[in-house]
Amino acid sequence: DAMVIQNPRYQVTQFGKPVTLSCSQTLNHNVMYWYQQKSSQAPKLLFHYYDKDFNNEADTPDNFQSRRPNTSFCFLDIRSPGLGDAAMYLCATSRDRGQGNQPQHFGDGTRLSIL
């Protein structure tokens, strides 16, 4: 049974047109993460929420924002997608943070294409 669910699996948008990616979880985990993964690269953390506390990585572009309206859902908003934003976007959750024995669980990702 899927525990971290990302929708849609594939998303196509136009250059500069805002797009929102969605993630939901049935694990009731406190922490939710968004990663960007470009082809043949490791995932790169964009930001994470610890409950309602938003934590941005220093090198995450301003073009990327996130919302977490409740425990189960988290959204990634890309305000003005550029060609360089085409990538796989991965959502992950963990029960707590700073606790290595509570590993991150990933969804299947959304592959974003920019026309």
Place this chain on the structure above:
Amino acid sequence: GEDVEQSLFLSVREGDSSVINCTYTDSSSTYLYWYKQEPGAGLQLLTYIFSNMDMKQDQRLTVLLNKKDKHLSLRIADTQTGDSAIYFCAESTPGTASKLTFGTGTRLQVTL
């Protein structure tokens, strides 16, 4: 700074054992993880090991940790075609809000 390195590619025959290696630089790493990524999919957690352990076995998977050399390996016994994927090692360190530092990934190809 943190750095995690892996070889890019490994090819093995079906039925043989695979050994995927990883080196890391942060001596304060507390947990080390192995994730599997199949084409077009997310990351699947395979196993993880705490830094005070040197070995962990889970069915066909064996993780070996040499903390002195900062070397981690994943051995897959009786490798099957379904094991073909990219394998990422990752580390976490205390006080970094669960931030994972991933290796570059090793693509495992299983041939008949």
